[in-house]
Amino acid sequence: GAGVSQSPSNKVTEKGKDVExxxxxxxxxxxxxxxxxxxxxxxxFLIYFQGNSAPDKSGLPSDRFSAERxxxxxxxxxxxxxxxxxxxxxxxxSSLNPFGNTIYFGEGSWLTVV
Amino acid sequence: xxRVTQPEKLLSVFKGAPVELKCNYSYSGSPELFxxxxxxxxxxxxxxxxxxxxxxxxxxxxxxxxxxxxxLKKPFAQEEDSAMYYCALSTSGTxxxxxxxxTRLKVxx
Numbered sequence: 001g002a003g004v005s006q007s008p009s010n011k012v013t014e015k016g017k018d019v020e021x022x023x024x025x026x027x028x029x030x031x032x033x034x035x036x037x038x039x040x041x042x043x044x045f046l047i048y049f050q051g052n053s054a055p056d057k058s059g060l061p062s063d064r065f066s067a068e069r070x071x072x073x074x075x076x077x078x079x080x081x082x083x084x085x086x087x088x089x090x091x092x093x094s095s096l097n098p099f100g101n102t103i104y105f106g107e108g109s110w111l112t113v114v
Numbered sequence: 115x116x117r118v119t120q121p122e123k124l125l126s127v128f129k130g131a132p133v134e135l136k137c138n139y140s141y142s143g144s145p146e147l148f149x150x151x152x153x154x155x156x157x158x159x160x161x162x163x164x165x166x167x168x169x170x171x172x173x174x175x176x177x178x179x180x181x182x183x184x185x186l187k188k189p190f191a192q193e194e195d196s197a198m199y200y201c202a203l204s205t206s207g208t209x210x211x212x213x214x215x216x217t218r219l220k221v222x223x
Binding site for chain 2: 003004031033035041042043045048050055056091093102103104105106107108
């Protein structure tokens with residue numbers, strides 16, 4: 001595709017509900033990243049995929065967070081039993097391959113937990 | 115541990131004044147450094163990377179390994195430069211990009 005595509009762009013959910021955020025990376029990009037951007041904070045690394053594998057899940061804040069990637073393309077970030085502190089912008093990015101390559105960001109999914 | 119520090123959360127300058135956005139990193143190996151910018155209502159995008167040694171929109175950044183810095187500079191700020199700027203570090207042999215907390219630049223008329 002022309003760029004990294006994320007959906008939904010905005011999501012308001014009730015505390016305790018599960019949410020799924022989707023990322024469609026640039027075609028041919030093997031590396032995919034999820035970041036979280038909270039108000040007044042920087043970009044917090046969540047997880048990285050190389051192909052369908054996630055070598056590093058250490059950034060996931062808790063076991064309520066999980067992510068998968070299928071077919072080396074689309075990725076889904078799932079947050080179970082959402083809490084108010086999960087409210088943030090979730091950014092997906094992709095790059096042709098890791099290290100030293102430019103990463104291209106999506107527009108983000110703005111999650112509000114009420 | 116690798117770290118990127120941007121000490122200023124907000125930097126306000128007048129149009130035409132010089133700008134310097136500070137970035138310091140902590141990494142013992144050979145770093146790859148980037149500046150990303152986010153304009154209002156737009157996605158985060160690459161501004162420049164140190165390996166390219168290029169000037170984008172009048173901005174330059176020089177890697178100073180002695181001071182472990184990668185400050186972003188522009189001699190004459192423009193109003194359209196107002197945005198959020200993030201410094202990022204990519205470390206040798208890994209995929210991980212580490213971002214600073216960002217500096218909001220406001221260029222006043």
